[in-house]
Amino acid sequence: MRIAFVSDVDPYDRAAFSGSNYQILQIILATGATVEVVGPVMDRFLLNVMRLSSIPYRLAGHGIAWPKHPFLLRNCAKKVDEAVRRIKPDVIFSPGSNAIAYTNFLKPTIFWSDAPFGAMMDYYPWPQFQKLVPESRRYGIEADTRAMRYSAAAIFRSNWARDIALEIHHADPARVHVVPLPGNLFRRWTLSEVQQAIPGRLKSPWKIFFSGVDWQRKGGDRAVAILNELVKLGQPCEFYVAGVTPPDRSLALAQFPIHLVGRLSLNDPVKREFLAKLLQESTFLLVPSTAEALGLVYCEALGAGVPSLGTATGGVPDAIIDGKTGFLIDPNELPIVTAKRMLAAGQPGLYTEMAEAGWRQWVSRFAMKAVLGQLTHILEKADASGHAS
Numbered sequence: 001m002r003i004a005f006v007s008d009v010d011p012y013d014r015a016a017f018s019g020s021n022y023q024i025l026q027i028i029l030a031t032g033a034t035v036e037v038v039g040p041v042m043d044r045f046l047l048n049v050m051r052l053s054s055i056p057y058r059l060a061g062h063g064i065a066w067p068k069h070p071f072l073l074r075n076c077a078k079k080v081d082e083a084v085r086r087i088k089p090d091v092i093f094s095p096g097s098n099a100i101a102y103t104n105f106l107k108p109t110i111f112w113s114d115a116p117f118g119a120m121m122d123y124y125p126w127p128q129f130q131k132l133v134p135e136s137r138r139y140g141i142e143a144d145t146r147a148m149r150y151s152a153a154a155i156f157r158s159n160w161a162r163d164i165a166l167e168i169h170h171a172d173p174a175r176v177h178v179v180p181l182p183g184n185l186f187r188r189w190t191l192s193e194v195q196q197a198i199p200g201r202l203k204s205p206w207k208i209f210f211s212g213v214d215w216q217r218k219g220g221d222r223a224v225a226i227l228n229e230l231v232k233l234g235q236p237c238e239f240y241v242a243g244v245t246p247p248d249r250s251l252a253l254a255q256f257p258i259h260l261v262g263r264l265s266l267n268d269p270v271k272r273e274f275l276a277k278l279l280q281e282s283t284f285l286l287v288p289s290t291a292e293a294l295g296l297v298y299c300e301a302l303g304a305g306v307p308s309l310g311t312a313t314g315g316v317p318d319a320i321i322d323g324k325t326g327f328l329i330d331p332n333e334l335p336i337v338t339a340k341r342m343l344a345a346g347q348p349g350l351y352t353e354m355a356e357a358g359w360r361q362w363v364s365r366f367a368m369k370a371v372l373g374q375l376t377h378i379l380e381k382a383d384a385s386g387h388a389s
Helices: 016-030 044-053 055-059 070-087 134-150 159-168 191-201 220-232 248-253 269-281 296-304 335-345 348-366 368-385
Strands: 002-006 034-038 091-094 109-113 153-156 176-178 206-211 237-242 258-262 284-286 308-311 326-329
Touching (some): 002 070, 016 034, 016 368, 109 368, 153 159, 153 368, 159 176, 191 348, 220 237, 220 248, 220 284, 237 269, 284 296, 296 308, 296 348, 326 335
Parallel strands (some): 002 091, 091 109, 153 176, 237 258, 308 326
C-alpha cells in the first residue's frame, strides 16, 4: 500500500501538537506501507496573518477560530491535491482534519484527530475556541463536517470526541473510529519493571508528577491545593512540575517542595529518557485539567504503571478507570476529598493493584501493537473500498 502522509505542521517535530503528529507518522510507518510525507502544508505566514487579524475581535471580547478559516485551509488543500496527483497513493492519511478539509479527496482519505471542532468550541479556554463570532463558529463546524463527510474514515482518540462528531457534525457512525495514542516517550516498561519500582514510590516523601504547558488549563492551582491537604493529613510530598513554570503566587501557596523541571524538548532523546525516568519513579501523576481532549501524559502513566488523577472531563475517562487505574476527580470535589483518596490508595496492596491494572490497560489498548492492529484494519478497508467499517 502506498500512503501520502499529509500534515499541516512538520510531522518530524516531536514537540508539535504535543508530539501527536510525530507519533501518528511512526505508527503509519510501522504498518509496513510505503509512505511519502507531504508537509508542512500550512503556510506559517498566512497563519500568522490570520492570527494577527483576529486581534481586534479578541480585544472586543470575541474569539476567532483562525486555524479553521477557509482561506487558510483551501491553501493547504491545494498543496495536498497537487502532491496526491504527483504521488498517486492508494490512501491519503492526515494527522488531523485541517490539511484535508477542503481537498478534492482524490483518493480514499483518513484523518486521525484528538477531537472535532464541535467538541473544542466553548470548551478549550483558548481564543480560537471561546466566545466565537458566528461566522468563525460556522467556519470551524463546516471544515470538520466536510472532512468527516468525504473521508473514508475519521479516527478520534476518545469516545467523548467520537460522540460529539456524531452529534454535532452528523458523521457516519460506520466511518468514525476510536483509536488512542501510546504517548510521546516511546518507552515500554515491563510488568517486572513496574513491580520493582513500587516500593521506592511508596517511600516518603511521595513524588507527585505534573506535566503540561498550560498551568491554568492543566489545573496547577488545584493540584497545589490537593497536595497541601495531603501534607496536612501527614503524608510528606514533593511536587515535580514539567513543561511549565508556575506563577509566583502558586509557588507561595505550596506547603511542600516544588521541583521545576521546565519545558524539555521531546526531540532530545536524553531529555525524553529523563522525563520517562521521572514519571516511572513518581507515586502519582496529578493533572486535574479543567479541559482535556485526552492528555498523552495519562497514557504514558498507564504504560509506566503510575496511577493517575485527572478531572472527569473530555476524553480523560478513556484513560483513567476510576478506582482501578487511578482516580477521576469530580469538578466540584473538594481538595481534601481527593487527598484522602490518594492517601488510601498509597497502601501497598491497593497501590500495587492499581499500578498493575494501569499497565495491563496500556498493553491492551494503548501500546503500539494494539493501536497498530486497529489502524491496519482501517487502512485496508479504506484501500479496498474507499470506506472504512
